[in-house]
Amino acid sequence: MRILVTGASGLLGRTLCPKLSEEGFQYWACNSKIFDVTNTKMVNEIMNKISLDFIIHLAGYTNIDQAEDNPELAYNVNQMGTRNIARIAKKHNIPILYVSTDNVFDGTSNIPYKTTDAVNPINVYGKSKLAGEREIIKATKKYYILRTSWLYGTGGYVDAMLTFSNFRKEISVVDDQIGTPTNANDLSEKIIEIIKENKPYGIYHITSSGSASWSDFTKKIFEIKNRNVEVLAIDKSDFPRPAKRPKYCVLDSENVLPDWESSLREYLTVKSK
Ligand SMILES: NC(=O)c1ccc[n+]([C@@H]2O[C@H](COP(=O)([O-])OP(=O)(O)OC[C@H]3O[C@@H](n4cnc5c(N)ncnc54)[C@H](OP(=O)(O)O)[C@@H]3O)[C@@H](O)[C@H]2O)c1
DSSP states (O other): OEEEEETTTSHHHHHHHHHHHHTTOEEEEOOTTTOOTTOHHHHHHHHHHOOOSEEEEOOOOOOHHHHHHOHHHHHIIIIIIHHHHHHHHHHHTOOEEEEEEGGGSOSOOSSOBOTTSOOOOOSHHHHHHHHHHHHHHHHOSSEEEEEEOSEEOTTSHHHHHHHHHTTOSEEEEEOSOEEOOEEHHHHHHHHHHHHHTTOOSEEEEOOOBSOEEHHHHHHHHHHHTTOOOEEEEEOGGGSOOSSOOOSBOOBOOTTOSOBHHHHHHHHHHHHTO
16 A cells, blocks of 8 residues: 655654554655645645555644744645645545644533534634644545544653753643643554554544643653652643643543553653663
């Protein structure tokens, strides 16, 4: 199977692509320099010359705070870029898998969000990712939309906290924002399962099981690695940022992945081998 992976240089792509190799898939791993999804002419020219069986569309404008000041840039990548890729998928009659976000919800619920729940993003990033979802649904029936949250992997939040612990003994972390930390490795395995097993098209919620605040998550990282760093729990209001964050953004993923604590432990154990 020949797969196009957009956004392959990002956090998720860096974990997923080696796994695609292990599974024997042929894939073309693209970043924005060799394949800018917003450049409609270039996308069409390249796609007319190559044969594909599947598209994994990870490319995204992902800086949630900067998106507030650059909405046109966020929409250009997350909506228009996704439209370009979705139309290619339709033209070639191949499936597209798009990774979306918990930020499509407003976070006012107090129970996990189901795929059928009403969306209502409260920041530009979430609105532009939702616009991307809608472009896909408009363009083709052969889609997988995977909403996930708080991804960590090589070079992400967990690694940053471990580096931080080498230099500092105290950190303030938000305690009133609830979500689910998710290991990029686990999500990559699910993506491969979906492709191999021809799962039904549609929207999926794929996160680890359970929920945590950012301070719970950070404490657990230091606890597992025996790092002596005090985590001071603060409110979002003590740490104002340009973009609003949904207060409670737990996705109902029907326990398709292990609980977040055991996945985190696994990630940290593999790292120290
Ligand atoms: N990380 C999370 O917690 C999380 C949670 C939910 C959903 N998601 C979604 O999952 C996907 C992957 O996330 P990630 O964390 O791996 O993102 P990331 O680390 O920020 O990487 C973004 C990727 O998109 C590429 N890209 C940006 N603009 C592009 C353009 N105009 N044309 C082509 N490629 C472009 C980047 O390429 P360059 O390296 O060339 O810039 C990079 O490969 C994103 O769509 C994101 O919205 C992420």
